[in-house]
Amino acid sequence: MHVVATAGHVDHGKSTLVRALTGSDPDRLEEERRRGLSIELGYCWTELVAPDGRSLGDVAFVDVPGHSRFVSTALAGVGPVPVAMLVVAADDPWMPQAAEHLAALDALGVRHGVLVVTRSDLADPAPAVARAREELAHTGLRDAPAVTVSGRTGAGLDDLRAALAGVLESVPQPDPEAAVRLWIDRRFTVHGTGTVVTGTLPAGTIRVGDTLCVGDEPVRVRGLESLGRPVESVRGVARVAVDLGGRAPEAISRGTVLVSPDAFEAVTTLDVRLTGDLTQRLPERPVLHVGAAMTTVRARPLGDRHARLALEHPLPLRLGDRALLRDPGSRTVWGVRVLDPAPPPLGRRGSARTRAAALASYDGALAGQLAARGLVRADLLRRIGVPTEPLPAGSVRAGDWLLSPERAARLRADLVAAVDRLATPLQPGVTPAALAHELDLPDAALVPPLVAPPLRIEEARVRRDRAPGLPPALARAVEGLAADLRDAPFAAPDAGRLAQLGLDPKTVAALHRTGHVLRVAEGVVLLPGADEEARDVLRGLPQPFTTSQARQALGTSRRVALPLLAHLDRTGRTLRLPDDRRQVRG
Incomplete structure (x- = not known):
């Protein structure tokens, strides 16, 4: 089937023309028949036969009102239709409603149509054809064929059918698998x-x-x-x-x-490119016509050719959709092409100018969308009409999330810095959830696909690959501890000295676990092997020995001796007797 909408000034013969082509009356209301004026949308159809006798199938005509009071009704009929017949009367001058309908067709991107000059039996149609041609020359219908007819006598109807057949054969076929x-x-x-x-x-x-x-x-x-x-x-x-x-x-x-379920995003804000008379100031509250819908919007200009529209009611719009903005006061219309049905918010001063510059080169392809958004859900792109395959090289997919190559590269560098910042000797690995929070990512699932050398995932944590040994700062801290204990291996430094060395409790715990220091108690830190050396010293004492004898032999304080002896007991190096003396085992 093909669908064709009429357009043109009131009383220029649109309904008569449809009646002559189809044999049916598009005016279905009694008031329309009584007044001879279309008020509502009318629908008729017929089988269209090409001049060579081939059937082009059924053609449905949407007959729209031409009176200025019913412009919203007319636009509701024209909006979803890909082909138009612009009807002009031979015995009337070029009229305002014809101009308004033509501007609307051009704004909506209608590029297939026929110029029909009616009432050729009442006046010479040549001047009307010439004037209409002048008006069409600056629109998408500039190449539309022109036909002169008389709906009353039938003259020229075969020429009109032939012209319609040629136009309809050139209309691209829509995708039958597309979302409804x-x-x-x-x-x-x-x-x-x-x-x-x-x-x-x-x-x-x-x-x-x-x-x-x-x-x-x-x-x-x-x-x-x-x-x-x-x-x-x-x-x-x-x-x-x-x-x-x-x-x-x-x-x-x-x-x-x-x-169709789950196929469209109901949007309330969109960024658009404007066409038409851009010298006219865009009103703050114009009316948006899209499909058969009409809603008031709040318009915010973004430069000379772009605007942000905030809709009163959500609509299922996609990137590339065409619509029309109309100023009800001046009756000026602007064409609208949707560039972004899910735009970022405009905040600080200068953001509108920055957004206008971005929209000037906006790309509807997946690569351009990823470059503009950085991070986006694939489901959102699908709903607003952006194919999500194939994924551009360097992009990252994590579940439903997509990352642009540029954003992914920046995040990989940020990820290394975040691991270095958050990892500790106590826990050298960082959870994906902690890294997502640190990098302000919306989902921890984004972290694993970004992990690359020098990072790796081990035991569900992100770690940095390192050469054997400690990081420089920790190595210096351990070296400082060794220097303090070189001449007195059991004189553990106090808390103040540990802090000077950079050995806080968490760091000490991690170094103890990795064997770089020996922590015998909270705040009592010795070098690895100090417990073995202490056992050898205590073996030289008369057995059993007292705590005081052990302290003097080790050359340390009671603060160190007591936890050190308790450690030797726990590790089986010494045995504590009932009278509180000890002896070295073995």
């Missing part, structure tokens, strides 16, 4: 069925039985119709009516969107 995003343009209730919604499906496939979502609320597709016929599935581009049954959310209305 159906902008609802009408809701009504059918007795015995329940809620039915209609819209233009731009891509993807909807099947009976599918579960779609309205916001966070799931809804079930209980039935489908396309072009008035019940079907089991519909693939875009297509007009579709979806039966949601009797339990559809009450909030569903025009502008609501049905989406």
Whole structure:
């Protein structure tokens, strides 16, 4: 199926043209027929046959109101449709609503269409064609074929069908496997069925039985119709009516969107590139039109061609989406191309200028997204329309997290410094959780993939690979201790001297565990082997001996002698007798 939207000034013959092409009346309301004025969106369809007799399948026409009071309704019909017929009357001058509709089509990125000059039976169409051509020359429809017709007499309709056939054959086919995003343009209730919604499906496939979502609320597709016929599935581009049954959310209305579960990010802030008349000042509260939705936004300019939009209501938008900003007062419109549906916050002075410079060269590919974000969840990128494969060289994946090559390289260097900062002789390894906290990373799972020489993971901790021996600072501390004990090996330095040497309790505990010092008690530190040397000295005393005799033989104080003798007892080098004397074992 193909879908074509009409556009143009009120009373220029859009509905008459659709009626002539399809044989059906797009004006379904009694008031529309009575006033001869389209108020709501109208839908008709027909089979389109090429001039050579080939069938191009069904073409659905979305007929939009041309009156200025119904511009929001018109934009709801045009928004999701890839092809347009711009209708201009031969017996009328170029009119404001035609200009506004053309600006909207250009802003929305519509590049496929036909210029149709109607009422060729009432006036020479050549001036209207020439003027319209001038207006189209600066838009994406500059190459659109022009056809003159009369909806009343039928003159030129075969030429219009031929032009439409040529245009529709050049429209790229959408991906039937794409995620569904159906902008609802009408809701009504059918007795015995329940809620039915209609819209233009731009891509993807909807099947009976599918579960779609309205916001966070799931809804079930209980039935489908396309072009008035019940079907089991519909693939875009297509007009579709979806039966949601009797339990559809009450909030569903025009502008609501049905989406595939877990496929889109509902965004409230986005950075965009603007097109159109950039000499006009962007109002603070313009209206954003996207798909069939309309919402007021707060706009903050970022340089001359970019802006940040804060939406009143969340919408499922993706990178590259096209939309339209409209100033309801001046009726000025700007085209919007979504560059970042999940932008970083703007904080300190100058951040807007910095962000504008970044947006000037913003890249929608994965490499560009990683470079811009540094660290991001793959699921977020997928939801905003960025493919997450293949991963650029040098990037890091950790679960759902992705790191850019530049960020990963910086973090590897920071990781080495963090291990050096946090590791101690008592615990030379650092947990990934502690390192994640130190480096302000959101998940400890990011740490292991960043570990590279000179770091390694051992016993679930990150350690630095070192040559045999102690770090220089610790080696100097041990050397200082050895110098103090060289002439008096059992005269352990006091707490003040240990502090001067840099031997705090944790460091001493680690050095004791690695065999670089002998800690016989808290604050009593000797050199390795001092206990063996003490046993040899005590063996020379008459056995058994008293504590006082041992202290004098070792040449130390009671502060050292008592814990040293207790250590010799514990390690089986001496035996303590009932009368509190000791003797050397063996």
